[in-house]
Amino acid sequence: MILFGMPVVQILLFGFALTNEVKDSPIVVVDYARDEASQSIITRLGASRYFKLERNVLSQKELIQSFRDGKIKAAVVFPDHFNENLEHMNKAQIQILADASDPNTATLVTNYVSAIVRDYLSDRMELMAVPYQIIPEVRMLYNPQLLGAPNFVPGVMALVLMLVCVMMTAISIVKEKEMGTMEVLLVSPFQPFLVILSKAIPYIALSLVNLGAILTLSTFLLELPVRGSLMLLIGESTLFIICCLSLGILISIKAKSQQVAMMISLVGMFLPTVLFSGYMFPIENMPLPLQIISNIVPSKWYYIIVKSVMIKGVGFMYIWRETLVLIGITIVFLLISLKSFKIRLE
Template sequence: MKQFITFVKKEFYHVLRDRRTLLILFGMPLAQIVIFGFALTNEVKNARIVIVDHAKDDASRSIIDRIGASNFFEIREDVMDRNRMETAFKEGKIKLAILFPANFQRDLFHQNHAPIQVIADASDPNYATTLTNYVSSIIQDYQTELNETVALPYRITPQLRMLYNPQLKGAPNFVPGVMALVLMLVSVMMTAISIVREKETGTLEILLVSPFKPVWVILSKAVPYLILSLVNVLSIVLMSVFVLQLPVEGSWLLLFAESTLFIVTCLTLGIFISIKTKSQQVAMLISLMGMLLPTMMFSGFMFPIENMPVPLQIISNVVPAKWFYIIVKSIMIKGVGFAAIWKETLILLGIALFFFVISLRSFKIRLE
């Protein structure tokens, strides 16, 4: 254990005396939080929705058929009570709900006015706005067709309700994305060059002849970056709460526990890259290009995954940032507990164990 602590201290010294490393570790998160102040608006396809039709009349069915015929929406269920609907929103299974009141057609034809309630998950404000605009457009088209045949125009009023983010702020979308992006880049890149640095400086030979076991060498490389990454998590969360006025709706303990798991996953991936490469330049290039684009493209941070072709949706499942992005949004924005994110947690745990075992086996072979 004394040897392990000595190796951890040595790794801390490497980090703390390098100003460029400190700039990457602590400057990048703060810069990303400031820069990512605007979210992108994208076309939406195949958004998961539910429709609750209490009217079950010709008018409601006609609108439902129009919604189902569009490629914007994927109707998951046409009957759902309010409790199940709330659970589905929290678990991220649906993005929008449309509720038709009883006597919808009668109110429309006799009173020339009928409401439709539209409930959207506004944890991603641009996505929610786009969905509600699509629904309003479909309803408006139906209303226009009706008014062509009557003297007194009918009026259907969608009643919009934005869950989790009524003001449609951008922060609830980009803060979880920045957390995933920064932790992925910092954790992977810093650990990716750690063992390679030992190779280039010649100190790896000392490790090869020492009685220090390979697993302790790997852990001693990972522990300092785990601690520093947790400091990054704390700084991002504090900035989101006190600067961006984005409170953490769920458990802080659960948020940090899940962040720790994601950091460990990134560290094992970085160690794997470090073992497989022979120079710091190659390790840094692989960690930057190999992690930056997948995190940006396949995490759901920049572009909705539902818009992508099925093969790309399948590929996104192996990107750890996708699952962490879902977890952070669920905890910070929706205030859910572990019961709603246990599947994503198990996936991250599986990825971490996979890369740790592969790294350990590769390191043993290299020692022989």
């Protein structure tokens, strides 16, 4: 399976499903003009395969809310008298706002919007034979300098915590089996829950130390401070750590040897975290089955939480859905682990 199956899977994933191109990126339009020219450009944006026109908003508050919710990648704002300025002054302005917490996607989205505007302008000049000009004013939100750290640091946090937590706990219980010390634990008066808890607590402490090191380096070395609540970020990170530990314990209970547990934790967790968290490849570009699969990957939800709190500076009211998903995944892993834990060795 590894020799012949993995090359086929990698070719299909990297060649077909995973791409850095922009497809069906959600955008909104703020149309103060509501004239012929603005409606024509909006129609072109909606017809493009690059964008998915979510809705039109009419207020600045709604626009900021859409960006903070993380449901849109960009917004196009048409000012009042847009068509009138084109006809009488031969030039007009539009504003393009992009979520630059992912600088690569933001750059591609703004370039595609600008290209569609240029195409409209070219077609209009051919019909009217008048030198029109539309000047796009581009504004990058949350990361105006288009630095890589705002996208890199949350992804590394999700990857490091996932691998360390899962891999360390994955070999904990199976190691007791191989060393023959599991019999001592099984004849002790401890409940299975306490045995599992005793394996998780040390790694929770070590993972929190890793978290502190990452946040310290990102703040002082990469100049990427936490814009939101630090306590909220630590709390959400602790929840993610517990989720990863519960998954590692489940792997440890099911595996027959340390080598098997190590292989499952490395291969089984590294690839989903890289591919399906949204860290390297936009999830909205993937086929629908892969988008559905990504919903069961805990690092996807943690990556969204870290970007929202650390980069956008939002509060709990914007990430409560992702938090509930992580809590649900953690409970499922813990229940399966407790049910699978056998008090008798085979």
